[in-house]
Amino acid sequence: MGMTMTQKILAKHAGLDHVEAGQLIEGKLDLVLGNDITAPVAITEFDKAGLTRVFDKDKIAIVLDHSTPCKDIKSAQLCATARDFAKRFEITHFFDVGQMGVEHALLPEKGLVAPGEAVIGADSHTCTYGALGAFSTGVGSTDMAAGMATGLAWFKVPSAIRVTLKGKLQPYVSGKDLVLHLIGMIGVDGALYQSLEFAGEGVAELSMDDRFTISNMAIEAGAKNGIFPVDEKTRAYLDGRVTRAWEAVEPDPDAVYDREVVIELNELQPTVALPHLPSNTRTVDQVAGTPIQQVVIGSCTNGRLEDMRQAAAVLKGRKVHKDVRCIVFPATQQIMLDAMAEGLIQIFIEAGAAVSTPTCGPCLGGHMGVLSDGERAISTTNRNFVGRMGPVDSEIILASPAVAAASAVAGCVADPRKLD
Incomplete structure (x- = not known):
C-alpha cells in the first residue's frame, strides 16, 4: 500500500520506512513557530517545566505579528515575554x-521552510507552508513548548x-475563490484531521501566492494540513531563498485516498463566504449589492504582493466609497517595499485607502480595524466567525482582493468584472 505526500514526509521524520493513516x-x-499571542503561553509552560535549553536556536521562529x-x-x-525568551536562548529567527x-x-x-520539511506552529494557519511541499500544521502552545525543548x-x-484541479482560472478569479469554493463544497469539517493533497494539471496554472492562500485555508475545512506538489514554480520561488539541501516528495502511484474531489478551474466564479462560516459560500453575483462599512485587504491569507497587485488593478483611477473605510495591510516589510516600488501604495492612498504596517491586526479583531456594533466588513482574511472582528452582531464576508477592492469602490459587495 502506497503513501501520500504527507505520509511520506511523516515517515521520514519518524525514521520509518512506512506509515499508515491513524498510526501514532x-x-x-525542522522548525517550531510561535507568535506574540501563543509564544508567551508556550514560554510560561517551558519555564514551569524547568526546561533550561532549546533543541536548536536556528530551528525556532518567533514572530510578533x-x-x-x-x-x-x-x-x-x-511581546516583552517573547523578547526576553529570544534573548535568553539567542533565537536566530526572532x-x-x-x-x-x-x-x-x-x-x-525568509526561506525558513522548504519542501519535505516538517513544521509545527502555535497558530492554526501554520498549514500555509504546504504550498511549498512541506508538512506543516498548527499545534497548541504546550506542544510548542515541548517542540522548542526537544525538537x-x-x-x-x-x-x-x-x-x-483541471483547467485554468479565468480573469478576476484567484486561489481565494478556489479555496472558498472547495470549503463550500465539503464543509468546515469536510476534511477533519485529513490531509488535503492537491494534484492535476491545474496545479501548474496556480501562482505560488494562489497556493499559499489555498494551503492557508485548509484548516477552515478541518484539515490537518494542505499540501501541493513541488514543480518549476515552487523551485523558482525557492531559488535564492533556501540554500540548505531539501528533498521533495511525490505520492506513490498506489497511494490511498479517502475520496477525490475534482474542481474545474475554468468554471469557477468570484466567490465570497457570508457570515458566519467560511463554508457559507455564494458566487459574488448572488449577493452583489449587500451593504458594507469596511474593507480589509491583507492578512496571512491575502497580503502578498500578487494580492496587492490585484487590489491595485481594481482601485487604480477609482475612489473608495465615501461610506466605506478601506484598510490595506501588506503582509511583510519586503512586500511593502515592493508595493511601493511598483506604485501600488500610491494607488491605494490616492484611492482613499489607509495603508498600515504589516500586522494580523483586524483579522482577529486585534486592532487597526475593529468593527463597531452592527457593522459589516468584506475582508480577504480567513475566518468570519461570530465576533471575530468586533461585537457579536458585526459581520464579516470573506472575499478575494479583487472582490474586496471592487466592493470598496461600490460601497457594497461588488463583482470586479462589472464595476463601472
Whole structure:
C-alpha cells in the first residue's frame, strides 16, 4: 500500500520506512513557530517545566505579528515575554517591530521552510507552508513548548483527500475563490484531521501566492494540513531563498485516498463566504449589492504582493466609497517595499485607502480595524466567525482582493468584472 505526500514526509521524520493513516508516531521537527499571542503561553509552560535549553536556536521562529505594534499594556507585556525568551536562548529567527511581518507570509519569504520539511506552529494557519511541499500544521502552545525543548512532536498520521484541479482560472478569479469554493463544497469539517493533497494539471496554472492562500485555508475545512506538489514554480520561488539541501516528495502511484474531489478551474466564479462560516459560500453575483462599512485587504491569507497587485488593478483611477473605510495591510516589510516600488501604495492612498504596517491586526479583531456594533466588513482574511472582528452582531464576508477592492469602490459587495 502506497503513501501520500504527507505520509511520506511523516515517515521520514519518524525514521520509518512506512506509515499508515491513524498510526501514532513521534517525528523530528525542522522548525517550531510561535507568535506574540501563543509564544508567551508556550514560554510560561517551558519555564514551569524547568526546561533550561532549546533543541536548536536556528530551528525556532518567533514572530510578533498579532497585536504589534502593541495596542495596549497586555500586548506589550506579551511581546516583552517573547523578547526576553529570544534573548535568553539567542533565537536566530526572532522578528520584532520593523523586521516582522505576518508570520505565514514572512517565513516562506525568509526561506525558513522548504519542501519535505516538517513544521509545527502555535497558530492554526501554520498549514500555509504546504504550498511549498512541506508538512506543516498548527499545534497548541504546550506542544510548542515541548517542540522548542526537544525538537520532537507526536502526530496521528492523517488519511487524505485528493483534490484534482483541471483547467485554468479565468480573469478576476484567484486561489481565494478556489479555496472558498472547495470549503463550500465539503464543509468546515469536510476534511477533519485529513490531509488535503492537491494534484492535476491545474496545479501548474496556480501562482505560488494562489497556493499559499489555498494551503492557508485548509484548516477552515478541518484539515490537518494542505499540501501541493513541488514543480518549476515552487523551485523558482525557492531559488535564492533556501540554500540548505531539501528533498521533495511525490505520492506513490498506489497511494490511498479517502475520496477525490475534482474542481474545474475554468468554471469557477468570484466567490465570497457570508457570515458566519467560511463554508457559507455564494458566487459574488448572488449577493452583489449587500451593504458594507469596511474593507480589509491583507492578512496571512491575502497580503502578498500578487494580492496587492490585484487590489491595485481594481482601485487604480477609482475612489473608495465615501461610506466605506478601506484598510490595506501588506503582509511583510519586503512586500511593502515592493508595493511601493511598483506604485501600488500610491494607488491605494490616492484611492482613499489607509495603508498600515504589516500586522494580523483586524483579522482577529486585534486592532487597526475593529468593527463597531452592527457593522459589516468584506475582508480577504480567513475566518468570519461570530465576533471575530468586533461585537457579536458585526459581520464579516470573506472575499478575494479583487472582490474586496471592487466592493470598496461600490460601497457594497461588488463583482470586479462589472464595476463601472
